Amino acid sequence: MLPLLLLPVLPSALASSAVEDNTTGVCQDGLLLPVWLPQHNLTVGDRIARGLVYFVSLLYLFLGVSIISDRFMSAIEVITSQEREVTVTKKGGVEQKIVVRVWNETVANLTLMALGSSAPEILLSIIEIYAKGFEAGDLGPGTIVGSAAYNLFVIIALCVSVIPAGETRKIKHLNVFFVTATWSVFAYVWLYVILAVTSPGVVDVWEGILTFSFFPLTVLTAYIADQRIALHKIPFKKFRLNRNRVIVAAESADIEMDKEPEVELLDDTLEQARRDYALVLRELRKQHPQKSISELEGLAKEQIDNSGPKSRAYYRVMATRSMTGGSMARPRSGSISGGRRPSTTTDDVTKFYFDPATYTVLENIGTFEITVVREGRDVPHPVILEYRTEDGTATAGTDYVGASGTLVFKPGDTQQTIKLQIIDDELFEEDEHFFVHLTDMKVQGQASHPIKLVTPKVAKILILDDDHAGVFAFPEACIDVPESEGLYELPVERSSGARGKIKLAYRTEDGTAKAGKDYVETHGYIVFENNEARKTIPIGIVPEHCYERNVSLFVELGEPEEDQPSETSTEMSHPYSALAANAAHAFLYGSYSNITYNLVSNNIHHKREDELTVEEKVALEGRPRLGLIPRVQINIRESDEFKNTVDKLVQKRGASAVSVSTSSWGEQFAEAIRVNSEGGEGEEDGPAEAPSCGGYVLHILTIFWKILFAFVPPAEYCNGWLCFWSAITVIGMLTAVIGDVSSHLGCSVGVKDTVTAICLVAMGTSLPDTFASKVAAIQDATADNSVGNVTGSNAVNVFLGIGVAWSIAAIYHSWHGNQFIVPPGNLGFSVMVFCTEALFAIFVLLLRRSNYVGGELGGPVGIKYLTSAFMFGLWLIYLTLSTLEAYGVIGV
Numbered sequence: 037m038l039p040l041l042l043l044p045v046l047p048s049a050l051a052s053s054a055v056e057d058n059t060t061g062v063c064q065d066g067l068l069l070p071v072w073l074p075q076h077n078l079t080v081g082d083r084i085a086r087g088l089v090y091f092v093s094l095l096y097l098f099l100g101v102s103i104i105s106d107r108f109m110s111a112i113e114v115i116t117s118q119e120r121e122v123t124v125t126k127k128g129g130v131e132q133k134i135v136v137r138v139w140n141e142t143v144a145n146l147t148l149m150a151l152g153s154s155a156p157e158i159l160l161s162i163i164e165i166y167a168k169g170f171e172a173g174d175l176g177p178g179t180i181v182g183s184a185a186y187n188l189f190v191i192i193a194l195c196v197s198v199i200p201a202g203e204t205r206k207i208k209h210l211n212v213f214f215v216t217a218t219w220s221v222f223a224y225v226w227l228y229v230i231l232a233v234t235s236p237g238v239v240d241v242w243e244g245i246l247t248f249s250f251f252p253l254t255v256l257t258a259y260i261a262d263q264r265i266a267l268h269k270i271p272f273k274k275f276r277l278n279r280n281r282v283i284v285a286a287e288s289a290d291i292e293m294d295k296e297p298e299v300e301l302l303d304d305t306l307e308q309a310r311r312d313y314a315l316v317l318r319e320l321r322k323q324h325p326q327k328s329i330s331e332l333e334g335l336a337k338e339q340i341d342n343s344g345p346k347s348r349a350y351y352r353v354m355a356t357r358s359m360t361g362g363s364m365a366r367p368r369s370g371s372i373s374g375g376r377r378p379s380t381t382t383d384d385v386t387k388f389y390f391d392p393a394t395y396t397v398l399e400n401i402g403t404f405e406i407t408v409v410r411e412g413r414d415v416p417h418p419v420i421l422e423y424r425t426e427d428g429t430a431t432a433g434t435d436y437v438g439a440s441g442t443l444v445f446k447p448g449d450t451q452q453t454i455k456l457q458i459i460d461d462e463l464f465e466e467d468e469h470f471f472v473h474l475t476d477m478k479v480q481g482q483a484s485h486p487i488k489l490v491t492p493k494v495a496k497i498l499i500l501d502d503d504h505a506g507v508f509a510f511p512e513a514c515i516d517v518p519e520s521e522g523l524y525e526l527p528v529e530r531s532s533g534a535r536g537k538i539k540l541a542y543r544t545e546d547g548t549a550k551a552g553k554d555y556v557e558t559h560g561y562i563v564f565e566n567n568e569a570r571k572t573i574p575i576g577i578v579p580e581h582c583y584e585r586n587v588s589l590f591v592e593l594g595e596p597e598e599d600q601p602s603e604t605s606t607e608m609s610h611p612y613s614a615l616a617a618n619a620a621h622a623f624l625y626g627s628y629s630n631i632t633y634n635l636v637s638n639n640i641h642h643k644r645e646d647e648l649t650v651e652e653k654v655a656l657e658g659r660p661r662l663g664l665i666p667r668v669q670i671n672i673r674e675s676d677e678f679k680n681t682v683d684k685l686v687q688k689r690g691a692s693a694v695s696v697s698t699s700s701w702g703e704q705f706a707e708a709i710r711v712n713s714e715g716g717e718g719e720e721d722g723p724a725e726a727p728s729c730g731g732y733v734l735h736i737l738t739i740f741w742k743i744l745f746a747f748v749p750p751a752e753y754c755n756g757w758l759c760f761w762s763a764i765t766v767i768g769m770l771t772a773v774i775g776d777v778s779s780h781l782g783c784s785v786g787v788k789d790t791v792t793a794i795c796l797v798a799m800g801t802s803l804p805d806t807f808a809s810k811v812a813a814i815q816d817a818t819a820d821n822s823v824g825n826v827t828g829s830n831a832v833n834v835f836l837g838i839g840v841a842w843s844i845a846a847i848y849h850s851w852h853g854n855q856f857i858v859p860p861g862n863l864g865f866s867v868m869v870f871c872t873e874a875l876f877a878i879f880v881l882l883l884r885r886s887n888y889v890g891g892e893l894g895g896p897v898g899i900k901y902l903t904s905a906f907m908f909g910l911w912l913i914y915l916t917l918s919t920l921e922a923y924g925v926i927g928v
Contacts, residue, residue, distance in 0.1 A: 063784070064779075066777075067167035072780065083785055086784040087781060087785035091781060094781060097774050097777060099737070100741040101156050102804045103742060104745050104766050104770065105155065105156075105767065107745055107748050107763045108155065108763035109152045111759035112760065114751045115139070115760065116144040116148055118137070119137055141262075143259055145828060146832060150828055151832070154183070154833050155767050155771075157176075157180050157833055158837035160797070160801075160837075161180060161837040161841040162837070162844070164775055164841070165844060166844075167772070172857065174788065174793060174863070175789045176793075177838060181227075181798075181863065181866050181870055182794030182797070182798030183802050183833060184833060184834075185798070185873075185911055185914045186798050186802045186911065187826045187830055189873070190908060192892075192907055193904040193906075194806065194809070194904070195809050195819070195822045195823060195893050196900055198810055200814070200894070201897060204890040204891035204893060204895050205813060205818060205822070205893035206885065207818065207820055207892055208818040208819075212261050213820075215261045216828040219250070220831040223830065223831045223834035223835060227247075227834055228868055231858060231864045231867070232860040232864045237859050238855050238856065238858070239842050241843070244839060244847075247838055247839035248835060248840055250831075254831050254832070258828070320335050351809070351821060354811060385412050385485065385487070386412040386415055387410070387412050387490045388445070388488070389408070389409065389474075389492055390408055390409075391407055391409045392407075394496050394498070397497060397499060398500050399435075400567075404458070405456070406454050406497070407452075408421065408443055408451065408452050408474065414447060415483065416484075417447070417480050418445065418479075419478070419479050420442050420478045421477050422440075422442050422475045422476040422477070423442070423454055423472055423473060423474050424439070424472070424473055425439050425473075426473060428470045428471055428496075429469055429470075430499055435470070436456065436457065436458050436470055454472060467532055469499065470496075471495065473494050474494070477489050500569060504532050505535050505598070505660035506531065506533045506564065507533070507663040508564075508661070508662055509593070509665045509666055510591075510593070510666070510667075513668060513669065515668060522576070522579070523574055523575070524574070526572060526574075526668070528542075528571050531663065534566070534567045537563065537566055538596050538599060538660050539563050539564075539596070540563075540571075541593070542591060543594075544589055544591050545592060546590075547587070547588040547590055549587035549588055549670075555576060555577055555672065556577075556578065558573070558574070587671075589670050591667070593662060595661075596660035701746070701747075704746040708745075748763055749762055774797070778796070781796075788862075788922050790862045790866070790918070794919075795915060819893045862918065862921055862922045866921075869917050876910065877910060880903060
């Protein structure tokens, strides 16, 4: 429906319009659409019906413009994300290759990004000039000023209030905001000047051209403010680190001529980037210890890019797709899923194998089972697998009971077990092993798909002797531990037996790593229970987040001893407990025995070998002892593979990892007919939910536009430029239709073009920006995307929309010896009201940067909603005053 503000003036306007229509034929054909005939003797009901048809058509056209703007902004995102690799020289003469952005972020926001979000308003102004025979119209300029008011007042009011409670958002690039805010106010002041001061009612050629020339000046001054360049230091620096921690490049002759670029603070920024990326990679390694470094690299890149601020184009496209039930963004490069990716043949092949393939059992275990599993499609017939045992160092009949036989997998069975038996004896033996083989497979029927025995089809069984107290040692003499480990569990293994409860002392010792600085000093006991083969010693690593950290410490084991009944409470001593201190003292001064209690009581260690009985010999052989590696060196460092991965992430970090573009026509048509689901698309987000009812409704309403605009070339072609020019051409044609429909709507119901422009057309063209700014305000850490870009767009609208259109018209009239007449009228009054209110709005935003509020957006609840109400009130005042002046209720 029409804005409520217009309802009080509609009755009289309708009557007035009817009279004018019958006498002067005020409704005229548009550029593309003819008027709705007949035009005479229309009742009020006829006019309201026509108005409703035009109004609904206009809304549908706004949807179409939003969808084609999706393609347009996708092209802009691809264009502004272009990168290239350059070689820079760091301090010390070391050369390094880095990836730099071709487009400066501020320049991109004020040129292509601003054009993308304001293209309908700009093109409407230009097309209206042509449609009216190069005479001034009210619709285009009114839409530009009305859109500026809506952007500054309504969008900011919404962004202020949507910030979660207790949070604030502050403009980070305040110097750029000051520049664009100044230009945005100046643009409308200048518009008033050329309308009512320099040559009232006439726009000269120099005024139009000068208006357009302010556009490159806006971009240049914003770039200088962004780079913090003193004017006396021009020519400019070539590189800088932007807020996304991306090194961006300015276009310069030096770079194009392959001269050595000058990099400001390159060493510091690259080192900080390394630390940031290394921290992310370490955290991912903790979360996914089973993944390879190449898989972690993919996850790290996706997380780093997704966590950074998104471009204005990203938020604009996401807002449009959300409004129209379209498909959301996807990763630019395929992300690595958390689970194993099934092969293309998994569903077509049935596989049988051991799982697991290695078993460790004690000699006294008796009977145990090993497992054979089926993976893949079920088999409709029984499958028979043959198996047999084979000696290794263990001998069938002496150490285990040999076995052979068959397993039968019936339809639906996914696993079967093989029972094996270990033979126990009283003699000490070294650890032994034997094997079980799957030897053959038969299917009782005709298989409809491949069935295979696959690796591992041999299982290894390791038998630990339980007659020996054990040999205690570290598995390796040197272990590399990543700094990100935090608390490293150092394994101690017990082999060649597991009889009895054994106490083992340990302590840490400085190497190049220093206790308290690089690691937490610890000492104490670990206690192996009877038949327990493995324990761990906790070693605390102190994080420094150093990219090239490489220090080492040592951990040493004391002689093992039998744990007496009175000492059973020493399971694991805290490093700083009294018991740990006693253990360290015992370790250092050798005050405990290394002979078991039975050997001590019988005093057999003093006997000659020929005096020992068989039982005493077995007892001596079975006493606990240290193995070959009682001392281990722990290196706290990052591997070369890890550092190379971090360097790769630093060098290749650039464009956003989330793509808003499509790579082929097939993909575009698939997205056009697919309804956006409610859930996430990736595995990490869980299964996607079915689209909502509202999603289906929006999709049905917009599917015509989606399929039509799927013919626009994909944004990936020609680096986005082919899509750019194709989309802007389509936007121009739709805008021409919108201009005609808007004029016919106003004519049908008696509403002037100026009022239609500021109330309806301005709001319709700015609606996607409203949702984009809302999402940006909530998701971004700063207010630059949601607030900073509003002021830049407002300035660009005047300098391009008014500057280009009026320059063309002024040159045309000058060529024919005439003047380009632009009555100040309602436009001048509207501009004056907007400029006055804009100063108040910007002043309020600056006041909110005080310590009490903390930023332009959010803040204390009361102030937050008071600010929003104030901003929204400014917009209502602007609409009311402009409408009343248009109908002559008030005048200046």
